[in-house]
Structures are given as structure tokens and as C-alpha cells.
Amino acid sequence: MRNKTGLFDIVNIILMLGLIVVTLYPFWYMISVSLSGELSIMQGKVNFWPVDFTLGWYKTVFNDPRIGIGYRNTIMYAAVGTAIALMATSMGAFALSQKRMIFRKGIMLAIVFTILFGGGMIPSFLVVKELGILNTMWAMVLPGAVGTFNLLVFRTFFEGLPEELYDSGRIDGLNDIGLFFRIVMPLSKAVYAAIGLFSAVGIWNNFYSAIIYLRNPDLFPLTMILRDLIIKGTLDAEMAVQSTVGGDLVTTDALKFATIMATTLPILFLYPFLQKYFVKGVMLGSVKG
Amino acid sequence: MNGRRPFLKRLDDSKYLLLLFLPAALFYLIFEYAPMFGIVVAFKDYNTFAGVWASDWVGLKYFRIFLFENPDFLLLLRNTFLLGVYSLIWGFPAPIILALLLNELRSSIFKRTVQTVSYLPHFVSNVVIVSMITMFLSPDGGLVNKIIGIFGADPVYFLSKSEFFRTIYVSSGIWQGVGWGTIIYLAALTAVDPHLYEAAELDGAGRWKRMLHVSIPGIVPVIIILLILNIGGLLGTGFEKVFLLYNPMVYATADIFSTYTYRVGLLQGNFSYATAIGVFNGVVGFILIVATNRLAKRTQETSLW
Numbered sequence: 145m146r147n148k149t150g151l152f153d154i155v156n157i158i159l160m161l162g163l164i165v166v167t168l169y170p171f172w173y174m175i176s177v178s179l180s181g182e183l184s185i186m187q188g189k190v191n192f193w194p195v196d197f198t199l200g201w202y203k204t205v206f207n208d209p210r211i212g213i214g215y216r217n218t219i220m221y222a223a224v225g226t227a228i229a230l231m232a233t234s235m236g237a238f239a240l241s242q243k244r245m246i247f248r249k250g251i252m253l254a255i256v257f258t259i260l261f262g263g264g265m266i267p268s269f270l271v272v273k274e275l276g277i278l279n280t281m282w283a284m285v286l287p288g289a290v291g292t293f294n295l296l297v298f299r300t301f302f303e304g305l306p307e308e309l310y311d312s313g314r315i316d317g318l319n320d321i322g323l324f325f326r327i328v329m330p331l332s333k334a335v336y337a338a339i340g341l342f343s344a345v346g347i348w349n350n351f352y353s354a355i356i357y358l359r360n361p362d363l364f365p366l367t368m369i370l371r372d373l374i375i376k377g378t379l380d381a382e383m384a385v386q387s388t389v390g391g392d393l394v395t396t397d398a399l400k401f402a403t404i405m406a407t408t409l410p411i412l413f414l415y416p417f418l419q420k421y422f423v424k425g426v427m428l429g430s431v432k433g
Numbered sequence: 434m435n436g437r438r439p440f441l442k443r444l445d446d447s448k449y450l451l452l453l454f455l456p457a458a459l460f461y462l463i464f465e466y467a468p469m470f471g472i473v474v475a476f477k478d479y480n481t482f483a484g485v486w487a488s489d490w491v492g493l494k495y496f497r498i499f500l501f502e503n504p505d506f507l508l509l510l511r512n513t514f515l516l517g518v519y520s521l522i523w524g525f526p527a528p529i530i531l532a533l534l535l536n537e538l539r540s541s542i543f544k545r546t547v548q549t550v551s552y553l554p555h556f557v558s559n560v561v562i563v564s565m566i567t568m569f570l571s572p573d574g575g576l577v578n579k580i581i582g583i584f585g586a587d588p589v590y591f592l593s594k595s596e597f598f599r600t601i602y603v604s605s606g607i608w609q610g611v612g613w614g615t616i617i618y619l620a621a622l623t624a625v626d627p628h629l630y631e632a633a634e635l636d637g638a639g640r641w642k643r644m645l646h647v648s649i650p651g652i653v654p655v656i657i658i659l660l661i662l663n664i665g666g667l668l669g670t671g672f673e674k675v676f677l678l679y680n681p682m683v684y685a686t687a688d689i690f691s692t693y694t695y696r697v698g699l700l701q702g703n704f705s706y707a708t709a710i711g712v713f714n715g716v717v718g719f720i721l722i723v724a725t726n727r728l729a730k731r732t733q734e735t736s737l738w
Contacts, residue, residue, distance in 0.1 A: 236457025263468025264711035349558030
């Protein structure tokens with residue numbers, strides 16, 4: 145078989161190691177700086193390992209009320225949004241997976257068309273405004289509730305369930321609704337877990353809905369707060385430095401890195417669970433997409 | 434004659450299914466199709482107090498203004514198009530190359546490790562990515578300027594120079610997406626018949642030759658489908674990352690249709706004009722995807738539908 149390790153393999157392995165470094169080092173650097181003492185950072189001593197280890201920056205971050213509000217809001221949006229998304233999407237997908245369903249083809253066509261064309265930012269904004277949910281939690285949760293991709297994944301999965309399953313349920317006197325909740329849902333836990341994780345991460349990372357639909361700072365999710373603190377904050381400070389007399393950089397790099405990491409940690413912790421599911425999810429959706 | 438009975442029967446048969454479908458139906462009607470009809474705003478003078486229906490019709494006025502009278506139009510078209518084209522030229526081959534290289538790794542543990550690591554940036558939000566870019570490129574002690582400093586160069590304020598915007602956008606986009614993009618190609622590669630590799634080996638083909646003449650032809654159909662999708666999305670560059678990354682100093686290269694729509698519509702309150710711009714963008718994108726699909730159908734045997 146293929147035996148000796150040649151030049152090709154060596155170059156390939158070096159390239160792959162390079163990719164790992166390029167991917168992980170930015171995160172590692174942020175973690176190291178955010179765990180280091182101020183003096184060591186200023187002297188440029190922090191390159192790889194934290195120097196003068198301290199948790200002080202994280203204490204400051206988690207004591208900031210804005211981070212607290214952001215966390216509370218983001219967790220609420222992610223929890224409520226994921227629950228709604230899972231229910232609406234899976235129920236709809238189940239209906240469309242049944243051959244008996246009336247207008248099945250037409251509905252599928254209408255759904256897939258939304259991938260290709262949409263009303264766009266302003267008409268969507270006007271709809272949300274007319275519904276009176278502008279500046280409420282519902283604006284963060286409802287406009288993205290059903291993802292067409294997720295719906296297709298669910299549908300493909302439900303179509304793969306054996307027909308006998310339904311027959312036995314019907315003999316027990318279940319109608320389609322009972323069938324769905326008593327038989328189909330319990331058998332589909334893995335798909336629910338996968339789509340649920342995807343949806344939760346999507347809402348956790350969502351910035352678009354917040355910048356379009358929210359004005360009230362008390363409702364801002366973490367993404368909005370992070371943007372105000374880091375991106376706008378840094379730019380404003382630097383422009384101030386450039387244009388007028390040196391405006392002091394109020395927050396230090398370490399504090400900013402700690403803020404970035406604090407908002408990303410849940411995703412990083414979730415990642416091992418996520419990656420168990422996601423490849424399967426992607427493949428399931430693309431098979432019959 | 435009895436054409437209606439089967440229909441009523443089918444309706445009766447589906448009544449519980451229709452009930453299950455109701456929430457999703459409401460979602461698509463309200464949040465997907467209502468905005469599509471909301472496009473009429475682009476042909477009216479939208480007045481907040483009168484609402485969508487009572488506002489006066491103005492026909493194509495806003496399209497005319499945008500296409501022929503707005504000096505920004507050509508700039509926006511150019512920026513949106515170039516950002517899409519550069520993302521395609523650099524971003525499209527990257528996951529293909531990575532997938533081919535991953536496919537050649539002999540140790541499956543190492544392969545899985547590289548995959549797991551390379552997927553990670555896909556799950557990090559654009560806000561965090563742009564925060565990282567902002568910090569790393571900062572002229573005041575940012576990592577990149579620190580490295581440049583080692584070679585004795587002065588710090589560069591990358592984010593305020595319009596000539597750097599596209600490079601920053603595209604390269605960070607590759608960093609975010611290259612690993613995730615390999616999934617579909619790796620799946621296609623597992624479907625390549627192993628006998629083909631053995632036959633090529635017997636014919637004296639080395640790893641490089643096998644990659645070129647067995648692996649790549651094996652995934653060409655997938656490449657074409659994804660290429661169609663990508664060309665179709667050429668003018669569809671997302672709002673979020675550009676909006677987070679840009680600032681007034683780099684509008685010359687960074688301002689695109691969607692960010693302009695946001696400023697005109699939501700910041701200046703000119704809903705009709707902003708909608709017209711969005712519709713123009715959406716329609717051109719739609720035509721682009723239909724056209725590329727038709728082209729692919731004619732030249733290759735592959736198409737989306």
C-alpha cells in the first residue's frame with residue numbers, strides 16, 4: 145500500500161501545523177494578555193504565556209453592569225428563540241415530510257424561493273415596526289424563528305423514519321399531532337440537539353437584528369455591548385488621539401481582551417458538543433437540499 | 434364532476450398536519466412574504482403617519498434618482514462587486530485546497546484534529562472577529578504593528594486606510610470560513626472510488642499526480658454547484674461584517690449597497706429611497722443566480738434545480 149513518508153507528506157504536515165497555529169494563536173494571545181499584569185503587558189513581555197498571572201481583568205469585566213445586562217439579555221434571547229425555533233421549524237417540517245399533506249409541493253416551492261429572494265432590510269424593518277414589536281425581545285426572536293436550512297434538515301430526517309412507526313401509532317388512535325409529539329419527537333432527540341445548538345449559537349452571535357430592531361440599551365445583547373465597548377470605543381479613542389490632543393485610552397488592551405473572551409467563552413465551552421453534531425447536520429441538509 | 438371531493442377529502446386528511454404547519458406558515462407569511470410585498474414602498478413616498486398603503490405612488494422616481502442622479506451609485510456598485518469578486522477569487526479555492534490536503538493526511542487522528550481546530554472560527558461571531566481585528570491592527574500596541582515594529586517600520590493605522598479594507602475583509606473572511614468550507618468537499622472526496630487511486634498508483638502516479646487526476650475530477654460536480662451559488666451571491670455581500678469593520682474614513686472602498694441602505698433608511702429615515710436601493714440589489718442578485726445556473730446547465734450537466 146502507500147508506504148514511505150515523502151516530501152509531499154512533510155510539506156503537508158507543516159502546512160497543517162501552520163494552519164493550527166494561525167487559527168489558535170489569536171485566541172491564545174488574547175487569553176494570555178487578559179490573564180497578565182498591566183506592567184508586563186506594557187513592557188511587551190507577553191507573547192505566549194501569561195506573565196504575572198491575574199484574574200483582575202475578568203473581575204472588572206464581570207463587575208461591569210453592561211456586561212451583566214448583555215449576558216442576561218443574550219441568554220434570554222437564546223433560550224426563548226431556540227425553543228420557538230425548534231417547535232415552529234420541526235412541526236412545519238413534519239407536516240411537509242408527510243406525503244398526504246395538501247399543497248405540499250407548492251408550499252415547498254414557496255419556502256425555497258425565500259432563499260433566493262427577500263424583501264430586504266427596510267421592508268422587514270417596516271413589518272416589525274407595524275407589528276409593534278420594535279424595541280422588544282420579540283424583534284430579536286421572531287424574525288429568524290424558522291430557518292429554511294434547518295427546516296430542510298428536519299424534513300429530510302423525518303422522511304427517513306420508517307412508515308410502520310406511524311401505522312402502529314395510528315392503530316393506537318393517535319392523530320398526526322399525537323403522532324408527532326408522542327412518537328416522532330422522542331425519536332429525533334439527536335436532530336433536535338443539533339439544530340438547537342446551531343440555533344442557540346446563531347442567536348448568541350446575532351448582531352444584525354439588534355442593530356436594526358433595538359434602540360433601548362437595556363435590551364442590548366452582548367454583541368451590541370461588545371461592539372460599543374471594543375470596536376467603537378477603540379476607533380473613537382484612536383481618532384481622538386489622531387485628531388486632537390492625546391485622549392487617554394481609558395481601557396487597556398488587557399481589559400478589552402478579557403471582555404472579548406468573556407463574551408466568547410460560552411461558545412468555546414459549547415464547541416466540543418457542537419462539533420459532535422454539526423458535520424452530520426450539514427450533510428443531512430445538503431443530501432436533499 | 435367529482436374533482437372537488439378528493440380535494441375536500443385531502444383537506445380533511447391534512448387538517449392536523451395543516452395545524453402543525455400553522456406556526457411556520459405564519460412565520461413565512463409575516464417575516465418573508467410580507468416584506469416582499471412591502472417592496473411597494475420603493476414605488477411610493479413612504480410617510481410614517483400615513484402608513485404603507487395610504488402613501489402616494491411615485492412610480493420609479495427613487496430608482497431613477499438612485500441609478501442616474503446619485504453620484505454614489507457607481508462607487509457602491511464597484512465596491513459591492515469588487516468585495517464579492519475578491520472574496521470569490523481568494524475565498525473560493527481556499528477550502529478546496531485545504532480539503533485536498535486534509536484528504537492526503539495519513540494519520541486520521543491528526544486529520545481530525547486539524548478539522549476540529551479549523552472549524553472553530555466559524556462559530557465565533559462577526560462582532561468578536563471584528564473586535565479582534567480592531568485590536569490586532571491597532572496602531573497603538575496592536576499585535577500586527579508590534580510585529581511590523583520589529584522590522585523597524587512605523588505603525589500603520591490599517592483600519593483608517595481605504596486601500597487596506599478589501600484585503601482585511603477578504604483575508605479575515607478566509608480565516609473564518611476556510612475550515613468550515615471543507616466539510617462538503619471532504620464528503621465528496623470520500624465518495625471517490627478507492628480503486629481509481631490504486632489504478633493511478635499502479636500507473637506510477639505519485640501523490641501529487643493522484644490528487645490532480647483522481648481527487649480533483651472526483652469533486653468537480655460539487656465545485657461547480659458551489660461556484661454557481663457563489664457567483665449568484667456576488668452582489669449579496671452581507672451587511673454585518675462590513676458594517677462592523679468600516680468607518681467613514683474608508684467609505685471609498687468599504688461602502689456597499691447594504692450599508693448604504695442602512696444609513697439612508699434607518700439613520701436618515703428615507704425608507705422609500707432605501708428600499709429602492711435594496712430592491713435594485715436584490716433583483717440584480719436574483720438575476721445573477723438564475724443566469725449562472727442556466728449557463729451551468731447548458732455547458733455542464735450540473736445545475737441547482
